[in-house]
Amino acid sequence: MNRKYLPLVATMVVFLALFAVGGMMYRNFLSTLVLGHILADNAFIIIAAIGATFVILSGGIDLSIGSMIGFIGVCMAVLDRAGWHPLAAAAVLLCFGILFGAMQGFVIDFCDIQPFIVTLAGLFLLRGASFMVTLDSIPIRHEFVEAFATTRIPLPGRGFLTSSAIVMLASLAVAVFIAHFTRFGVNVYALGGDRESARLMGVPIRRTTVSIYALAGFYSALAGVIYALYTSSGYPLAGTSSELTAIAAVVLGGTLLTGGVGMVAGTLFGGMILGLISTLIIFHGSLNSAWIMIASGMLLFAFIVMHRFLVSSFDLRGNA
């Protein structure tokens, strides 16, 4: 088997194993109903994580995801109150996401400031902007939200795919296409593998960097739209620290934070694993958020150590 697929397979095995553990512990756990709910509940985080995967593949990082989700949410709610159709608002806000991401990418490349710091400023800027828009939680009352929530495709068994899960799977398909079947995707891997070699081979560094962050901006804005529609409200604190969840999902999905190694499809399973952990703990009946945090951390630890010994390429690109 191609060594490239090893991390992806490992992630899928962990997911299936966790799912099987749930099935052994609880009746009715092994069903498409539970699966559908995990997909629906984590759709927004997985969408954001897909965007983050591109950034991380290129060797960068995007911390502005959570604030973007919050900001898009309050804007959706305020525009709804002003009488906009949610789809029109979403279209405008997605354009905003692309522009904001492109701006971050431009600052990173043009001023040669670390992505960590630039997107950190983006985090502060967008969170502050959502506080300036409103400090309250605003409901979105348009009938489209109702229609969005009730549209679903039945799965075999009792389960169903909600519309947010459908959007998520569709955007995953687009992302897989971009990453593996376009010149841009190849450039992203080249940039993450070795920036200097990529430049010498004629990869347009600036255009690629700007496009990567624009793409990430689009995906986190889409995550914000889905989150707003899913919760049918806008709240300025929404999505706090979900950038870390997204990064954790990317890491669990087998992508290396050093860049250049990983697959977009893995992120889906990474996000699903995180969702599965909270579902398992909720099934257990002790609704203790402490255990969710600790379990996620422990799994992250186990997974990273496993990777460390599974993937030999880590040795080449580790600390030194």
Add this chain to the structure above:
Amino acid sequence: MADRVETRPLVMAMRLRNHRAIWPLLALIVILIVDGIISPGFFNIRIVEGRLFGNLIDIFYRAVPTALVALGMAVVIGTRGIDLSVGSIIAISGAVIAWRIHEGDPHFVILLLSLGAAILCGMWNGLLVAGLGIQPIIATLILMVSGRGVGLLINLLYGGTDPSFESALLQGLSTGHVWLIPTRLILAALIFVALWLLIRHTALGLFIEAVGGNAAAAQLAGVNARLITFVAYAVCGLCAGWAGVILTADTHTSDPVSVALYIELDAILAVVIGGGSLAGGRIYLGMTVIGALVIQALTTSILISGLPPEYNLVVKAVVVLFVLLLQSDDARNALARPFRRAVR
């Protein structure tokens, strides 16, 4: 001769412009001047209830936790690492204090236990980074994700219903004062001096910067790169632990979920504003403190300017970006280009 006399101020100005300290210091001074204009009594310092009182003192006072964490962060960033878990370490050290006080330990022992817990956390990070060779950002992400959960569990050890406490010793260290000066300022200054001596007057600083510059080369040159990296994370844990003692004693309670939220970001910002590069190899302790002061001065000035507090984050983001743009040579040249042409 006359020529040289004429150009000397220009040369000095050029040298000053290229000195790394100038931009953050300038930012701090500009912020303070703006404060002085908005609020006329800004620079007043008076004595109330036997201690110094005033906006300037307040900026120092509130900047202490961030500055402490940032000092530890500067050391870790010097090794080309990063520590995202400092907020969690603060939560854990605070939870240990509340727990042991409920168990009735002597308070001096509790202080040591809490700092010990923080060092242990730092050593765990060091073990992952130096021992297992995991990337710092992911290695510390593990403790960042789970650390606040650990704090909550420690609170549950005694029921967790009432994590508040009273302790003359700990509160004295945090909010007390000695001869007019707040104790936490004196202690922070002592820690700074100790760290400075350690970094600049022993070989440790040189070793850390060597490891950060090129770990493989340092190893070949006979520096034990793993050990040095490990020590750096332990030092960072200790600094965060001390900040945790101050913050926990200040609020008289342990609140693992929300204590010191985003402090890791502020601390990293302070290091970067102070001219440190995330690419490692450099430690600027004094500049890091100035970076922390810039952040706190900004927060304080937004409060006294009467702007709604929700503007805080936006102004912070804009100022931070501006300072960083000024530090970047490319951006400065691009900004200066139109003016230069006009002069020609």
